[in-house]
Amino acid sequence: MSETPTPLPRAMAELAADFHAVSVRERLQLLLELSDELPGLPDRYVGSLDTMERVDECQSPVFLAVEVADDGDRTVSLFFDAPAEAPTTKGFAGILHESLDGLPAADLLDVPDDAPYRFGLAEAVSPLRMRGMIGMLSRIKRQVRLRSHTAAMATGRQE
Structure with missing residues (x-):
């Protein structure tokens, strides 16, 4: 008996469906397009990678x-700095930004x-490259937990 996988958030599920709708070669092209669409850093992070x-x-x-x-939902904002010379890695960041930001x-x-x-x-x-995307997601989730816990402690709420 196989388990039903945990569903993805809507935007992530739609993006995953887009990837599965094309050939493996076209998936790499889609990844490169997402690399190009990754937003730049806001001014507060430009030149401040030590804060990231x-x-x-x-x-x-x-x-x-x-x-x-x-806010009530504890809305998450994600910011990435990835070199243009690393389009696969930058594309992974693009996937995560596109599907998780907000x-x-x-x-x-x-x-x-x-x-x-x-x-x-x-x-x-x-597999080594996939490890990078897994690492990004893991670190995002860790930071969200940390920031949510810190915010709750500051306002006296229990998690």
Whole structure:
């Protein structure tokens, strides 16, 4: 008896469906397009990579910052710095930004850890590269937990 996989958030599920709708070669092209669409850093992070977390699992120097708003949903904002010379890694960041930025913290924390494998990219890139995307998701979730807990402690709420 096989388990039903944990569902992905809507935007992530739609993006995963887009990847599965095309051939393996076209998935790489789609990944490159997402690489090009990754937004630049806001001014507060430009030149301040020391305030961002380095994703050591990536072969290229990738940095991320996670902000959790002090609103009712604890809306998450994601920021990435990835070199243009690393389009695969930058594309992974693009997938995560496109599908997770703006989610409530609770929804982001519910994203299954196997989500990076649901895009059919393991057939197109090396396991070492997939490890980078898994590392990005893991670090995002860790930072969301940390920031949500810190915010709750500051306001006296229990988690």
